[in-house]
Amino acid sequence: MGYYFYTEKMSVGYQMRPLIEKIQIGLEKGEILTLIGPNGAGKSTVLKSIARQIKMVAGAAYIGGGSIGRMSGAELSRKMAVVFTERLRAELMSCGDVVATGRYPYTGKFGILSKKDARAVEEAMELVQVGGIRDLDFAKASDGQRQRVMLARAICQEPEVLVLDEPTSYLDVRYKLEFLSALQRMREKKGLTVIMSLHELDLAARVSDKILCLNGKYAEKFGPPEEVFADGYVGKLFGISKGSFEDGSGGVELEAPRGEAQVFVIAGGGSGRNAYRRLQREGTAFASGILFENDLDYPVAKALAAECIAARAFEPVPEETVRRAMRAVDGCRKVVCCRESFGTYEAANERLLLYAKSQGKEIARA
Amino acid sequence: MRKKSAARHLAAFFVLLAGIAVCLLLNISIGSVKIPFFDVFRILAGDGADGIDGRIVWEIRLPRAIAAMELGGALALSGYLLQTFFHNPIAGPFVLGVSSGAKMAVSLVLVFFAGGAAKISAAALVGAAFAGAMASMGFVLLMSRKVDSMAMLVVSGVMIGYICSAITELVVTFAEDAEIVNLHDWSRGSFSGVTWENTAAMTCVTAFASAAAFLLAKPLSAYQLGESYARNLGVDIRLLRAAMVLLSSVLSACAVAYAGPVSFLGMAVPHLVKALFGTAKPILMIPACFLGGSAFCLFCDLLARNLLAPTEVSISTVTAVFGAPVVLWVMVERRRDGGA
Structure with a gap:
């Protein structure tokens, strides 16, 4: 296996009961993988298993040859950062404070930020264009701002792999595009590998190098978007019966x-x-x-x-x-x-x- | 902005320390026997320690004030840990029934094993309180798995508190005729009759537990973000949660063992301190809550002793008057921010 990130017969589920079995993923460094599939198909479960939030039922996932399951918490925290759909609690924290929590794996015993940490925070905020709201109360930020602050937080954790669960759901079209451009910039600059789930199929088709299709029982298809968005497959994956999905544009028409x-x-x-x-x-x-x-x-x-x-x-x-x-x-x-x-x-x-x-x-x- | 907030934190610490110093002085000076400030300083410097005033200061007021300081700090810190643990702003050792559990265990031990005498060792007292606190805590933890609304959690804590209090009342009434003079006062909450041996023991416990809590400041800051984010940052959630439960129980158990239940202090002080500092960062909050609890408790004990002198009001009466409105304020604020 020459892949940078790969899984070996990964089975995921809750309470050790497998939901989706034998998932095989292989990614080169710097590739963007998107998980698509209907609601409840197991996208979040797969992402959480990769991020070790829930225990894998069987199999393993590897980053740079090292098994994720065997890494210490500290080691994994330097390799992988996450943005989940569940809200981050931020009592009395400014957006800058929230981003700074990403430096946790690098600070000392008491978590005091060094000059280098402060610089990393600043850079990450610039990269996703939230430098201007550093002092804004996180609770008062708009959904779009919050989502980008969360991305900045994940970026300044300096991970090699970024795991994002529906990162664009709260964003309007302009911010969706800016968010995905930021991901592409990160990939260019730092060779970041991204694993995420998206509901917007049109965006998935455009930004992803690889797509993993989940249907709730197994990983039906894994490959580049041109293989997935062809021959009306996506319509079948989602069981579209009222209306239709157009592979080429990623657009939809009603019945x-x-x-x-x-x-x-x-x-x-x-x-x-x-x-x-x-x-x-x-x-x-x-x-x-x-x-x-x-x-x-x-x-x-x-x-x-x-x-x-x-x-x-x-x-x-x-x-x-x-x-x-x-x-x-x-x-x-x-x-x-x-x-x-x-x-x-x-x-x-x-x-x-x-x-x-x-x-x-x-x-x-x- | 960075510098501004650092200055604010420094000023806030100064306010707390000044508050403690002033309250300490007032506590020693004011009482049924008034001792002028100048004399207090003279006596504390070692001059005239053998006079009547000197003995009042050294044997009665100073140990009591120190106890109020330490236990107030311990309760506030315990409250802060519980609020962080449950992600619940209206949690606290009293509200969740942890204090009442400790109280019940202590009164049972006092009545049945020591024959009511105060001759029971400090270790046994704190130990019993700790066991009671952990029992209540265990129950609340069980409940927290079943109910996810924070109001329901608090309600179940209050219910546990009622059950424990009822048992305590029963035991105390049942034993009233005998030599248990202090038990009744104690079960309502009071710092009276604290000795130097007591303060030495509580200093050991609170110092150790508070230092341990301070060492958890960094993982706590990650835990505050929510468990999945903390886990991603490499925090061992299970270990941290166990440490939080243990430390908050030890701290409130220690307070209950020596002063009985003190209501609302543990819940209210963290909010007042947060508002004063404008942050919830554990590395600041842990020392600040301790200091804030000290100042608050000294102030309340001052009122408890002098409001209806020579009769003493129970400490809980006073802390409730100042603490309960804070609960209401927090709930109204939350509602306004749209959070639940």
Whole structure:
């Protein structure tokens, strides 16, 4: 095993009853691993077991060749820092005080901070941009500030591995992005290895080097995001039945309206997405086309349309596809055209619109 | 900002020490026999120790004042440890029934084994109190596993306290006719009749336990953050919790053995001290709580002795008047901050 962090048949659970068995993880130094899976799938349990908060049922985890289970508390505290979902109690502590508690493994018998410790605290706070709230009462800080203070605290513990349980859940989108950028900076600067759980699949797909998928019984998949976010696997992992998850963007769409298509949407180039979603909200089933398979509208239409008429990208639209679209228009009472004008390679859609007019269909502009 | 808070801490320590010095002087000077300040200094310097005033100072007031100082400090420190242990701001040796448990054990030993005489050794007395304190503590710990609301924990502690007090009352009433003169006073809480041997024994116990608590300052600071974070920082939680239980029990047991139950002091003083220092860091809080408890207890004993002189009020009566409002204040503050 050449990995820096790895597990060997790690089984985790509570009261020695295994919940998830034989988890195999292997990470190079500086990689970011994200655990994904539905609620209650065991993400926190795995993280807590790695951080030795609960006893591993079987197997072992290693950092740099050393077994985590055999390390002394002091040794582990210099190798691994944690940010859990449970709140840190901070009575009468400023944000700076909270960050400074991360220096615990390095201070002497009475925990007095040295100059070096103070510098480490300052650096960590700068890194996650909370230097300005050093004197703010931790209890009065906003959730986002608190989360970043907790990260700074973990960073100034100078760990080699950082374990984070849903670190972004309290953050708004701006802070989510800043938080993840801070992680990437840490990885660059200090070769920090990160193991975390995220609920935001879009972020997980972007920031992770490896992803571990948990389904509550076993670790279903472990690999790079491009392997995990493919072939509709994520939708299956989460058991999505109402609506859909799109692998490429990490975006979601609600459930498609039921029934026969009432409306035909002529779209393309991303012009149709808003119309699709409006029809979905109204509960009107619709058909859409003709879309090239690489069109921005295509994934949304596939998720929401009763019938999506598509053509292969970078090829002329076959006559057969145009005829299929015309038949679909015949079945609809109304046609919505999202295109203001038609380009050279959209001639098929222009024909479709003319056909709809000739059939006396009600035409609406989106 | 760093310098500012250091200056504040220094000033706060000075306030506590000055408070102790003033209260100590007043305690020695004021009483049924008034001794002018100048004479107090003269007698303490060794001049006229054989006169009536000298004997009052040396044999009655000074040991009593020292006892009030040490035991007040011990109770406050015990309260601080319990509050930290349970992450519960309204915990304290009296509220959780630890004092009452100690009181019950001591009265049982006094009545049944010593025949009521005060001839029982200091070690046995403190030992009995410690056993009683640990028994109550054990019960509270059991309860704390079942209930996670801090109000419920305190309620169960108060109930234990009532049970222990009822048994104590029974024993005391039952034994009243005999030679037990002091038992009744003692069971209500009082520093009267403390001797030099007593103070020597309690000095040993409190000094040792307080020093041990001070050595725990660093792990305690991690424990305050919550257990999972403390564990991540390499703290042996089980060992630390055992040490906290042991030390807080020893400290409150020692106080109960010599002064009986003293209400609210252990709960209230840590909050007053925290407010004075503007921090909850154990390394400051441990000495500060001890000093704060000393000053508070000296002040209350002064009132207890002189408020309705020549009748003495029980120390608990006075500490309750000043301590109970602090409980209310803490609860209102918590509510305002949105914490429970």
